[in-house]
Amino acid sequence: xxxxxxxxxxxxxxxxxxxxxxxxxxxxxxxxxxxxxxxxxxxxxxxxxxxxxxxxxxxxxxxxxxxxxxxxxxxxxxxxxxxxxxxxxxxxxxxxxxxxxxxxxxxxxxxxxxxxxxxxxxxxxxxxxxxxxxxxxxxxxxxxxxxxxxxxxxxxxxxxxxxxxxxxxxxxxxxxxxxxxxxxxxxxxxxxxxxxxxxxxxxxxxxxxxxxxxxxxxxxxxxxxxxxxxxxxxxxxxxxxxxxxxxxxxxxxxxxxxxxxxxxxxxxxxxxxxxxxxxxxxxxxxxxxxxxxxxxxxxxxxxxxxxxxxxxxxxxxxxx
Amino acid sequence: xxxxxxxxxxxxxxxxxxxxxxxxxxxxxxxxxxxxxxxxxxxxxxxxxxxxxxxxxxxxxxxxxxxxxxxxxxxxxxxxxxxxxxxxxxxxxxxxxxxxxxxxxxxxxxxxxxxxxxxxxxxxxxxxxxxxxxxxxxxxxxxxxxxxxxxxxxxxxxxxxxxxxxxxxxxxxxxxxxxxxxxxxxxxxxxxxxxxxxxxxxxxxxxxxxxxxxxxxxxxxxxxxxxxxxxxxxxxxxxxxxxxxxxxxxxxxxxxxxxxxxxxxxxxxxxxxxxxxxxxxxxxxxxxxxxxxxxxxxxxxxxxxxxxxxxxxxxxxxxxxxxxxxxxxx
Numbered sequence: 001x002x003x004x005x006x007x008x009x010x011x012x013x014x015x016x017x018x019x020x021x022x023x024x025x026x027x028x029x030x031x032x033x034x035x036x037x038x039x040x041x042x043x044x045x046x047x048x049x050x051x052x053x054x055x056x057x058x059x060x061x062x063x064x065x066x067x068x069x070x071x072x073x074x075x076x077x078x079x080x081x082x083x084x085x086x087x088x089x090x091x092x093x094x095x096x097x098x099x100x101x102x103x104x105x106x107x108x109x110x111x112x113x114x115x116x117x118x119x120x121x122x123x124x125x126x127x128x129x130x131x132x133x134x135x136x137x138x139x140x141x142x143x144x145x146x147x148x149x150x151x152x153x154x155x156x157x158x159x160x161x162x163x164x165x166x167x168x169x170x171x172x173x174x175x176x177x178x179x180x181x182x183x184x185x186x187x188x189x190x191x192x193x194x195x196x197x198x199x200x201x202x203x204x205x206x207x208x209x210x211x212x213x214x215x216x217x218x219x220x221x222x223x224x225x226x227x228x229x230x231x232x233x234x235x236x237x238x239x240x241x242x243x244x245x246x247x248x249x250x251x252x253x254x255x256x257x258x259x260x261x262x263x264x265x266x267x268x269x270x271x272x273x274x275x276x277x278x279x280x281x282x283x284x285x286x287x288x289x290x291x292x293x294x295x296x297x298x299x300x301x302x303x304x305x306x307x308x309x310x311x312x313x314x315x316x317x318x319x320x
Numbered sequence: 321x322x323x324x325x326x327x328x329x330x331x332x333x334x335x336x337x338x339x340x341x342x343x344x345x346x347x348x349x350x351x352x353x354x355x356x357x358x359x360x361x362x363x364x365x366x367x368x369x370x371x372x373x374x375x376x377x378x379x380x381x382x383x384x385x386x387x388x389x390x391x392x393x394x395x396x397x398x399x400x401x402x403x404x405x406x407x408x409x410x411x412x413x414x415x416x417x418x419x420x421x422x423x424x425x426x427x428x429x430x431x432x433x434x435x436x437x438x439x440x441x442x443x444x445x446x447x448x449x450x451x452x453x454x455x456x457x458x459x460x461x462x463x464x465x466x467x468x469x470x471x472x473x474x475x476x477x478x479x480x481x482x483x484x485x486x487x488x489x490x491x492x493x494x495x496x497x498x499x500x501x502x503x504x505x506x507x508x509x510x511x512x513x514x515x516x517x518x519x520x521x522x523x524x525x526x527x528x529x530x531x532x533x534x535x536x537x538x539x540x541x542x543x544x545x546x547x548x549x550x551x552x553x554x555x556x557x558x559x560x561x562x563x564x565x566x567x568x569x570x571x572x573x574x575x576x577x578x579x580x581x582x583x584x585x586x587x588x589x590x591x592x593x594x595x596x597x598x599x600x601x602x603x604x605x606x607x608x609x610x611x612x613x614x615x616x617x618x619x620x621x622x623x624x625x626x627x628x629x630x631x632x633x634x635x636x637x638x639x640x641x642x643x644x645x646x647x648x649x650x
Contacts (some may be wrong), residue, residue, distance in 0.1 A: 047479060047510045049470060069479045154597055168520040184363045184535045189579040189593035196590070214581040218591060241583065257538030261562045316461075 003073070007205045008058070008091075008173055009033040013067035015053045025278045027053035029229040032305075035173070040199055040206035042216030042237075044252065045226035048278070051209045054226070057177050058207065060084060071173065082309050084159065087118060091168035096160035096178040102150040108161050109135070116170045130168065137162045138194060156187035160194065166297055167198060174199070175207045180215065182192035184245035192219055214256050222311070225249045228286040229278055231305055235312040245308065247291050256277070293318045324527045325496055326375070331389040332553075333370045334381055335391065340602040341467060343368040346553035354496065355521060356529040359561065361537055364546045367553040368533045372499045374417050375531070394496065408435035412442040415490030417519075419502040425474040425556035427582050431485045432470035438492045457488040462518060476563075482509035483611055484518070491522065498523065501533045524556065531582040537577055546635075549573045552599050552609035555628060559636035569631060569643035572610045581642060616642050 004071065015028040015174055023137050028050045039288060045051050057064035060076055062068050069076045069092055076084060095101040096235040097133050102111055121131065132142035139158045150158055166174060180188040196219055201204050209217050216223055216237070223240045225233040225248060233246040244250045276289055288294040298317055305315040327513070333345035345367040352358050359369045371377050375391055391398045393414070418424040421604060429459050433455055436450035445453065451470070458466035474482055477514065483503060490498060500519060504512035515645040523530045534540055540561065541545055548558040551571065557570035568574045578592040596613040599605060605612060611621035618641070626639040 046510060104335060134491045156597075175497075185537075186363055186535075186579045186594040189581075190590035190595075192581070193590055193593055212581075215507070215584055217583065218581045218589065219584075251510060255509040256535060256583060257509075257512070257541065259538050259541055259565070259577060259582060261541045 002092035005036045006034050006205075007037045007039075007069075009070045010034070010058065011041060011068045013054065013069065014055055014065045015050070015057045017067045018318055019279060022279060026229050027278060028057060031067070031088050031226075031229075031252070033224060033231065033232055033234060035207060037172070037205055038065060038199075038203045039222065040208060040220040042213075043209045043224040043226060044211060044213055044216055044223060046211060047190075049226045050229040050278070051226055055093065055177050055207065055209055059091065059175060061093075073283075089115070090171055091173040091175065092166040092169060092171040093175040093177065094159070094162045094166050095181050096181055098162050098179075098182070101162055102158060104150050107149055108153070109149050110143070110166045111150075112163060115165060119169065131174055134164045134168060135279065135319050137189075138167075140164070140201055148231070154187070155177060155183050156190060159191050163191075163194065163198065167202070170202075171204070173205045173207065175209075177209045179208075180210070181212075182208065188215070195219060211250055212256070213241075225252065228276060228282075230286065231313075231315065232287065232315075233312075233314045234305070235309075235314075238310050239309065245312070245314040246316050247320065248287050250320065251290075285315075293320065322353070325354045326352040327392040328371075328375070329388075329390045329392070331371070331374060331391060332386050332504070333367070333374050333379065334384045334386060334517060335370075335380065336384070337602060341353055342601045343553050343604060344383075344601060345374065346604075347424065347551075348553075348555050349443070350548060350555070350558065352444065352497070352529050352531070354529050355523075355527040357520075357544040358458035359540035360531060360533045360550055361540060361547060363535055363576075363598050365552075366550040367583055367601075368445065368550055369501055370553075371550075372416070372501050373534060375497075377410050378416075378497060392476055411438045411494050411495075412493040414474055414497045414499065415493070415495035417483070417486050417490045417498065417500040417503045421486045421504050422474065422506075424486050425482060426647060427474055429567075430471050430473055431477070435470075435485065435488050442493050453492070454488070457492060458485070460491070460522070461485075461488045462514075463488075465499070479507055480515065483507060483515055487518065487522070489517075491526075494526065495528065497529045498533070499531045499533075502535070503532075504539065505535070506643065512539070517544075523559070536580065537573075538580055549576065552604060553601060554609070556610065556640070557638040559630070559638075560634075563633065563636050567633070567636070567646050569636070569646070570638040570640045571614050571616055571642070571644060572597040573638075574644050575613075618642065 011032045013028055013031045017025045019029060031054060047162045058069050082197050112134060113127040116127045127216050131209050135145060154273060164242040180191050192215060195256040208219055220237055222236050227248050228274050233249045240249060242255055276286055284299040284301060288298040303317050305313045307313050329349050330347045331345060332347055335342040335344055337475045362368050377491055432454050434449060435454040436612045439445045439450045441451060452455060455470055458470060463481060504515050507515060515581055531546055532544055544561050547561045547564050548555045551572050557573045561620055568577060579594055581591060599609050605622060607622040607625050611617040620641055626641050628637045628639045630637050
């Protein structure tokens with residue numbers, strides 16, 4: 001990827017939280033990746049692996065402990081609050097729980113035009129017009145929904161509102177943190193199709209966080225698999241699904257429920273061991289406690305992310 | 321075949337809501353044999369949870385069960401039991417696993433006490449007996465170092481571990497029927513597979529009957545003997561699971577199936593979403609309640625409600641005027 005195509009560059013990003021007298025939690029450790037213009041990157045991993053912390057660090061909510069995040073070559077991590085604020089319209093986020101991310105007292109229309117109001121863009125009439133236009137674009141009839149409040153909407157409709165609100169500032173980057181995890185499968189499909197449509201028609205770059213690889217496959221060009229604060233495999237969707245190299249990626253793939261009553265899920269490849277906690281200071285590979293391929297050297301040296309094929313990176317001493 | 325463990329016969333659950341009546345469950349009938357698993361599948365608001373709560377006896381106080389609906393458990397009509405007799409079943413002979421393991425546990429009580437509670441209450445065990453048995457149960461649900469973990473508070477455990485604790489509580493009195501209401505919806509995929517495998521193993525080992533509720537057909541595919549698909553309070557298709565997947569007839573079942581992202585589709589293909597919303601249960605349309613969202617619906621569908629009928633194949637019933645052609649699903 002040459003520099004002109006790169007929208008987002010994340011380098012050596014780390015996020016740590018103080019944990020009282022027990023030291024510090026390393027939620028994200030030394031993560032680097034690029035995201036191209038118009039590209040959709042899926043970020044997958046279990047709860048607690050640092051996906052959301054990474055997303056928030058990219059959004060500068062709060063700022064990361066160390067490392068840099070650059071959008072269009074502009075280092076967000078080096079900007080002061082006022083300059084960061086002026087760039088915010090270019091990167092927006094939608095959250096997992098759609099109802100909780102909307103003000104229950106505010107009408108849907110007011111919620112969607114709020115970003116423009118905050119930025120002081122346009123007059124009231126124009127803001128209303130733009131909000132109505134955006135509602136129609138995300139599949140909410142403005143006549144029916146403009147004056148409603150979040151409690152009168154279903155989960156799927158609330159998520160459409162979140163998407164509309166995030167798109168109002170015409171962002172280049174949309175960070176989606178588990179946007180469909182709390183929705184029914186039937187509604188999930190609607191929201192995924194909507195995200196695909198807006199991504200393609202607006203040329204957005206998407207960072208899409210999920211613990212479900214099957215969904216990522218439908219939406220994303222590339223996948224980054226995260227385990228305990230680090231990336232363990234990054235690959236184009238095709239390569240990751242046809243030939244996953246990291247044992248953890250394989251386990252994630254094997255866990256997806258199949259629509260086939262004859263499919264007997266093979267007993268999980270994962271060892272029953274307890275995963276390390278992000279509180280531990282870990283020598284060697286952080287996945288080794290659950291890894292069926294772990295050998296002696298895994299306990300000694302931490303594997304680095306290395307390129308093993310076109311755009312296919314894996315951090316494992318013994319990839320399959 | 322021996323007498324079924326559970327018979328649900330024309331069961332309806334009505335919830336008065338202002339001057340309207342929400343028909344949460346509408347004339348649902350099924351039977352469940354010992355050692356069998358029945359899956360209930362459907363969207364939010366399809367009545368799955370209300371049905372489970374009706375069997376468990378945990379309906380909200382204003383709920384009404386209109387005649388002639390009956391629930392018969394082990395030969396006993398639950399409708400005629402006194403409240404105290406009913407309470408004696410709940411947690412003892414019928415166990416329940418709820419969706420969200422964090423809100424199902426008391427955050428200020430050690431998990432050991434929470435597992436011991438039903439055994440102390442129903443079986444009259446002493447504190448020491450119950451603690452010993454709690455440790456055994458924690459081991460049975462796959463928690464390592466059970467002797468020390470028993471003194472943990474819920475917040476000290478991961479989501480998957482908490483759900484194992486909730487399962488241990490449900491199993492404490494060796495119930496004959498286990499109701500698992502979306503037991504893995506709040507969990508990660510890797511943990512989901514582990515918990516479903518655990519439930520299947522426990523169900524086999526203890527010869528329990530199980531009702532497994534999910535909104536995802538993929539979750540129940542390899543794990544239930546029989547599957548019932550619910551929509552707007554009614555069962556709209558029911559069959560042995562393998563038969564259902566091989567020959568889906570009802571259009572809603574098919575739509576639910578198609579909405580799930582699959583690993584064998586071309587990557588990045590559009591998903592087939594079900595348009596619209598599930599209907600308002602206080603103002604159900606006449607006719608088939610899925611008709612407003614169904615691509616195949618004709619006039620007849622909005623006039624006349626289809627009955628649940630058999631198509632001649634063993635125990636396969638569906639309610640649809642224009643069913644999918646046999647063999648349309650692979």
